[in-house]
Amino acid sequence: xxxxxxxxxxxxxxxxxVPNVRGEILSLVVAYCNKHGPVQNxxxxxxxxxxxxxxxxxxxxxxxxxxxxxxxAANFLNIKSLLDLTCQTVGDMMKGKTTEExxxxxNIKNDLxxxxxxxxxxxxxxxxxxxxxxxxxxxxxxxxxxxxx
Amino acid sequence: MDGLAMLxxxxxxxxxxxxxxxxxxxxxxxxxxxxxxxxxxxxDGYYSLKxxxxxxxxxxxxxxxxxxxxxxxxxxRNRDKLPSTASSTEIMEQHIWKEFPEDLFExxxxxxxxxxxxxxRSVCRKWNSLLASQSFSQHCAKVPQxxxxxYTISHEDxxxxxxxxxxxxxxxxxxxxxxxxxxxxxxVASAGGLVCFLDIGHRNFYVCNPLTxxxxxxxxxxxxxxxxxxxxxxxxxxSTTNGYKILWLGCNGDHEVYDSVKNTWTRPGIIPPxxxxxxxxxxxxxxxxxxxxLYFMRGDPDGILSYDMASGVWKEFSIPPPPHLxxxxxxxxxxxxxLVGLLTKNAATCVCIWELQKMTLLxxxxxxxxxxxxxxxxxxxxxxxxxxxxxxxxxxLRSRQMNxxxxxEVSSKEWSKVSACMVPRGRKRQWIxxxxxxxxxxxxxx
Numbered sequence: 001x002x003x004x005x006x007x008x009x010x011x012x013x014x015x016x017x018v019p020n021v022r023g024e025i026l027s028l029v030v031a032y033c034n035k036h037g038p039v040q041n042x043x044x045x046x047x048x049x050x051x052x053x054x055x056x057x058x059x060x061x062x063x064x065x066x067x068x069x070x071x072x073a074a075n076f077l078n079i080k081s082l083l084d085l086t087c088q089t090v091g092d093m094m095k096g097k098t099t100e101e102x103x104x105x106x107n108i109k110n111d112l113x114x115x116x117x118x119x120x121x122x123x124x125x126x127x128x129x130x131x132x133x134x135x136x137x138x139x140x141x142x143x144x145x146x147x148x149x
Numbered sequence: 150m151d152g153l154a155m156l157x158x159x160x161x162x163x164x165x166x167x168x169x170x171x172x173x174x175x176x177x178x179x180x181x182x183x184x185x186x187x188x189x190x191x192x193d194g195y196y197s198l199k200x201x202x203x204x205x206x207x208x209x210x211x212x213x214x215x216x217x218x219x220x221x222x223x224x225x226r227n228r229d230k231l232p233s234t235a236s237s238t239e240i241m242e243q244h245i246w247k248e249f250p251e252d253l254f255e256x257x258x259x260x261x262x263x264x265x266x267x268x269x270r271s272v273c274r275k276w277n278s279l280l281a282s283q284s285f286s287q288h289c290a291k292v293p294q295x296x297x298x299x300y301t302i303s304h305e306d307x308x309x310x311x312x313x314x315x316x317x318x319x320x321x322x323x324x325x326x327x328x329x330x331x332x333x334x335x336x337v338a339s340a341g342g343l344v345c346f347l348d349i350g351h352r353n354f355y356v357c358n359p360l361t362x363x364x365x366x367x368x369x370x371x372x373x374x375x376x377x378x379x380x381x382x383x384x385x386x387x388s389t390t391n392g393y394k395i396l397w398l399g400c401n402g403d404h405e406v407y408d409s410v411k412n413t414w415t416r417p418g419i420i421p422p423x424x425x426x427x428x429x430x431x432x433x434x435x436x437x438x439x440x441x442x443l444y445f446m447r448g449d450p451d452g453i454l455s456y457d458m459a460s461g462v463w464k465e466f467s468i469p470p471p472p473h474l475x476x477x478x479x480x481x482x483x484x485x486x487x488l489v490g491l492l493t494k495n496a497a498t499c500v501c502i503w504e505l506q507k508m509t510l511l512x513x514x515x516x517x518x519x520x521x522x523x524x525x526x527x528x529x530x531x532x533x534x535x536x537x538x539x540x541x542x543x544x545x546l547r548s549r550q551m552n553x554x555x556x557x558e559v560s561s562k563e564w565s566k567v568s569a570c571m572v573p574r575g576r577k578r579q580w581i582x583x584x585x586x587x588x589x590x591x592x593x594x595x
Contacts, residue, residue, distance in 0.1 A: 091260040107247035117271040
């Protein structure tokens with residue numbers, strides 16, 4: 001939408017300056033927009049959404065540096081669907097990490113007191129269930145119950 | 150963007166590439182053309198196939214393709230899921246991610262699974278305070294919710310609810326009591342991530358977000374006799390930030406509406422004389438809400454009673470029930486009204502799903518539980534309770550010795566078994582008494 005506005009406002013005759021976005025990233029973004037841009041009528045909706053899902057899944061199979069820059073580009077250019085997709089991908093990468101690994105990765109300082117840390121953990125099992133170790137503990141229980149069924 | 154504008158833009162971008170010195174023929178730009186045949190995209194592929202069940206013309210063909218996957222055992226499905234979990238253990242390179250801008254964290258965190266979000270709250274103070282952040286709330290509202298969770302009460306532990314997460318297929322148990330009361334409280338309705346509870350004496354209402362324990366005790370109603378009531382809940386908009394409304398309805402036509410913005414109960418009027426009284430409400434069936442209208446199940450005559458929360462209009466629809474039907478409840482999926490119930494003929498019992506045909510006002514059977522599962526109920530006296538009636542249904546099937554839990558996804562017609570709810574850190578199973586589905590929303594405030 002950012003570029004579209006620039007074109008519509010007719011200040012794009014001499015080329016659009018997109019100083020925050022590198023060339024190769026921009027080419028990926030353009031490809032994404034071209035794929036997602038045209039709106040189809042209802043009857044083609046389903047096959048098209050399958051096609052888009054596959055496209056999206058492949059689109060984010062890039063190295064981390066590219067993914068990082070894609071997020072920044074999507075945010076700067078205000079392309080909601082691309083931002084959704086890339087943020088979801090980063091979220092998926094973060095899911096299995098411990099809080100210490102998250103802090104290391106994003107270079108975040110732990111400024112919580114131990115009491116404050118405990119406070120939020122109302123549903124302790126909720127928290128435990130999502131770590132790789134928690135998975136093991138719960139898998140044991142669920143397995144047994146499944147056999148009874 | 151029309152074709153000409155796109156072309157213009159593309160040409161100008163080409164010129165930019167030359168300016169910045171990058172090659173437009175970078176190998177990365179070609180990557181998306183390759184067809185990826187690994188498990189994760191195949192999973193996505195037939196998942197959307199299942200979604201197409203609604204269109205009648207292609208129904209037969211789609212059913213033929215999808216019938217093997219729906220009968221897949223849980224173990225097989227879990228095996229298929231393994232490749233996607235492998236990517237989450239990928240090492241994230243610190244030199245890249247430490248430059249991640251602060252303002253984009255909210256967008257990423259809003260898309261994490263709820264359980265993960267709660268875990269990461271202890272990363273730092275800023276992340277810990279996200280629940281109270283208005284902008285984070287807005288990010289969460291934009292993320293589409295796929296699966297509801299189920300808040301259930303078991304016979305063994307009536308004071309603590311247990312929640313079932315169908316995406317992880319896990320039961321979660323709280324470490325502190327959900328509600329700070331000594332009475333037994335049962336979930337009766339939900340909307341926008343909030344669950345409405347009524348105590349067992351039908352006196353006091355409570356609204357709570359089960360994830361954050363944000364709680365509100367509703368002011369007392371203006372009645373002197375506390376008879377059994379049916380309850381419905383709707384949102385004033387897309388999220389709880391605009392408030393919510395709760396309606397209670399008694400068999401004699403008495404009703405009141407609670408508005409969370411004003412924090413008061415009001416009597417919007419009397420039920421019109423065209424509605425047959427007494428109502429003979431089916432209390433085992435939870436109300437269904439579609440847009441701003443609530444639908445209740447009634448008997449004498451059998452049918453549905455609807456109330457539009459916005460206009461205050463009551464309507465009655467007489468609909469004959471399917472024969473040999475017991476333990477039936479209303480359900481809803483994508484704006485369609487459904488009925489789920491037990492069909493008992495001779496000694497055989499089966500769970501059936503019907504859809505309401507709006508033109509003829511008749512129930513049409515659209516699905517049944519797989520025969521092989523129904524065999525287990527043969528010759529036994531079965532009771533069924535619906536623990537969640539929106540989009541993804543959860544059913545509790547009980548006989549004297551057993552309690553089976555099943556989920557049914559209406560849009561994809563998929564039946565799944567649910568592992569029993571266990572006593573936390575024990576080997577004893579819990580018997581589920583009642584429950585409601587809710588959309589887990591960390592930022593919903595009661």
